[in-house]
Amino acid sequence: MALLPAFLRPTRMTRRASRPAAPLPAGDEAVLDAPDERLSPALVAAGRGEYGVAEALLATTRATAAWEDRDRCAKRLAAFARSRPEWFEAWRAAAPDDPDALLVATQLAVDRVWPSPARAELLREVSPLITAAARADDRDPVPWRIALDHARGSRAGHRYFEELWEAAVRRAPHHYGCHVAALRYLGTFWHGSHRECFDFADLAAQDAPADSLVQALPARAAFAYLTDDCGPEVPRERLDAAADRAVALSGRFPAADPWPAEVRNKLVYVLVRLERWEDARAQLRLTGPYATSFPWDRVSEDPLGLFLRLREELLNGTGTPGPKGLLPAPLRPRSGHGGHARAGDH
Template sequence: MALLPSFIRPTRMTKRSASPAGRPPAGDEAVLDAPDDRLSPALVAAGRGEHTAAAGLLATTRTAAEWENRDRYARRLAAFARSRPEWFQSWRAAAPDDPDALLVGAQLAVDHAWPSPARAELLREVSPHITAAARADDRDPVPWRIALDHARGSRAGHRYFEELWEAAVRRAPHHYGCHVAALRYLAASWHGSHHACFDFADTAAQDAPADSLVQALPARAAFGYLTDGCGPEVPRARLDAAADRAIALSGRFPAADPWPAEVRNKLLYVLLRLDRRDDARAQLRLIGPYATSFPWERFSDDPLGHFLRLREHLLAAGPRPVPAGLIPQPPVPLREHGGHVAAGDH
């Protein structure tokens, strides 16, 4: 099925220099989903029941229009509030109209509803939380990313999703979270239409700045294809091109940096599935100690352990067969024109 036409947006290109990479650290130094130096103090304070640091952090991202950071921090703070709600409850009580508290509250409401078998019905009840967050600061694209996820989970129609998408990209044309939400919607709405996902991802990456995380969107489409089990084959050249674009983006960030860690972990899986072992080892050195739950939680209940076993295998001297289940394989081998794997989503 053809892409939604309004998903296409032009822009200019910018550039960032790369930093050299070192050898990955020992296994006991690896960490899973490590917060960066700005988020870590806010989480520590929240663990003590204090909300001031989290409020200050999100206020700074909003004032400076740091939308990628704002999105990432809001997700992590909402996840923390699910298990440790006291600090967030005191924040809401002290500042019920705070745009930053409303943003975390909207994400938290969606997160609470998402695992339920009655997801679609429960999500419809949390719409007011998202509306309140969007109205609190009209510049902020992050409530619109939450709205896009909400629309997918509540099985909203294409016209409504397009309206949300247009509102999101008016505020931030190259916001990665919004683009991932749109890619997931395409995958969920037209299951197996991987060419549509690639078309959307490739166009978005071509239009985005060279150092934008949107450059990794085609690799995310490749991941969706390689973990799916339906639809026509995607040419191998297109998969390699998606990986090459993500490699170029990864090289623009310092080694052992938590900011691009999820992009690099996802890219590592794609490279391994494409049997590009040398490129995979190079990404391991860039990843350093920063393992991420995505994508390894897709294949193991112990994502950090899975990452460490994979790293040990890749860095061992000499060729060795891949242990069973370490790199999930497709039902048929990848050929010149592509291949398939077990069911999954983007």
Template sequence: MVDTMALLPPFIRAARTPSAAARHVADEVLLDAPDARLAPVLVAAARGDHGPAAALLAETRGRAEWEDRDRYVTRLAAFARSRSEWLETWRAAAPHDPDTLLVAAQLAVDRAWPSPARAELLRGVSPLITAAARGDGRDPVPWRLALDHARGSRAGHRYVEELWEAAVRRAPHHYGCHVAALRYLASSWHGSHHECFDFADLAAQDAPPDSLVQALPARTAFSYLTDGCGPRVPRARLDAAADRAVALSARFPAADPWPAEVRNLLAYVLARLGRLEDARGQLLLIGPHATSFPWDRVSDDPLGLFLRLREDVRAAPLAPSGHPREGRGGRARAGDH
């Protein structure tokens, strides 16, 4: 297990008893709180009713809301890991429905991922992913899942390139597919941070200003800062990655759940780079929307780590202008899935 606090700047590492203020703000924040569309769907699923989930995913597919669809599929599969009755009923009622096939495929990958026999288990999931991909030829989300599957099953580069080409034909700037491709690149050559930055920077340059792909370089910076392996990346490149994500964040309202994960990632990266004023700004924009990623990559208590960083960044004196600090920590958890 990674020493969480060793991964953070010195101003965050000081041991302390949580203050009354810290205990109070914990009541204001919910980890991975569902948005207004997903919340009633999860309530219904908890009661065994799959109808709202089917309606939600059919709506995202009909409107080509691929980023929302990807998020909802991931969240529904995560819910089904502990409460699967509603999904089993849905699959029995509509075994060829592209939406239930996609959730079932995501769930199968998620269940196989922690196993030491991951590669072998994932090979048995391939037919389910193929069926999901055939359900709607426009949908890039099954191809994001196929890219994750290829990484977990240690597929070769040529096969992954074919998957990538199929994904971008459907949605050239789909964030989930880009993250999946970036993860494959990072896992296939440990320490390949410069190559990952090249991929992320080019993707961001080609994407619209309001695309989540603008945050891909910041995600690469996070991997670099928590890896502690590979050649050094110039500070200017890390700052440029953060600046691009800051510009993206500024396009959305405060306390908006849509960019919440990007803002959580950015707050971590900015704090690690010593850009405390910028980190404070992102923490204000995050509001109550703490997300598991990136905190769960470096801690068994992601919400606790988020709250500690928030309190410490707010309390820390600013570094002198023009003299930001940079540090690299130990490795984040293996198996970034």
């Protein structure tokens, strides 16, 4: 695998601070893809047609170099703008060269064409917008994460992808979104190369700080393996080690917090597939009411319903469930070949 050595280079950065716990809703309710306490006001304001709160939020993430927050906020704001565009169109008209508006516009442009059968061709038309977003603030790794997704979707060559990858990690050596984009590129272009994907994910996690989201990257590789029927077998010990890393990371965050919810939801899936029932139950308790579309939308058209059924069976059911009964087969191949992809697949 010619691409892999360029990925396997150690990097260093400082640790990020932990965050306070969000309040746990009363009763047994659950919510899907709930925003955290900072993003929520921006979405509420956008619903009223106002962009100022979103503008201030993204400006703060840029000023404080909170790149993980910035990436998540840009994705959620772009998703909201896709269905409710008026507030964002007003922002773009008022500040066409604003780095934060450019970032959301770039994510939105990629989202809009991603589900199309002509995705590769349409994505090439987005390239100038990605370039503009990257030039707007040279420190920001998030446009480079979008560029990595764009390269995968447009089926760019390996050498070009490596150049993008090196530019991304120069800006933020342990940015989780960039690492996920690279892992998905590896999985797409070398379908079935799960051991190589684990090599990349394991080395990245070994080099990252203990509280970095990159600690969850091996569990993401495990998820890809467990939802695929292609390639050589990965030893059980490696799957357990990936889950253990993610369990340790999850334990560093408060319970019932939207911030680590996707990491915990993905980890629950992996633990159930590995039949580690007590560990899965523990993660569900830590997850609280915060279901996330990923990974459940990869195996069900009703991700919230599947989360609720799984939670009910594991926390309140009797006996030991079996993974075949709890989790349906994946809806589509993980490689990205064949079928139409959803906007969230990148």
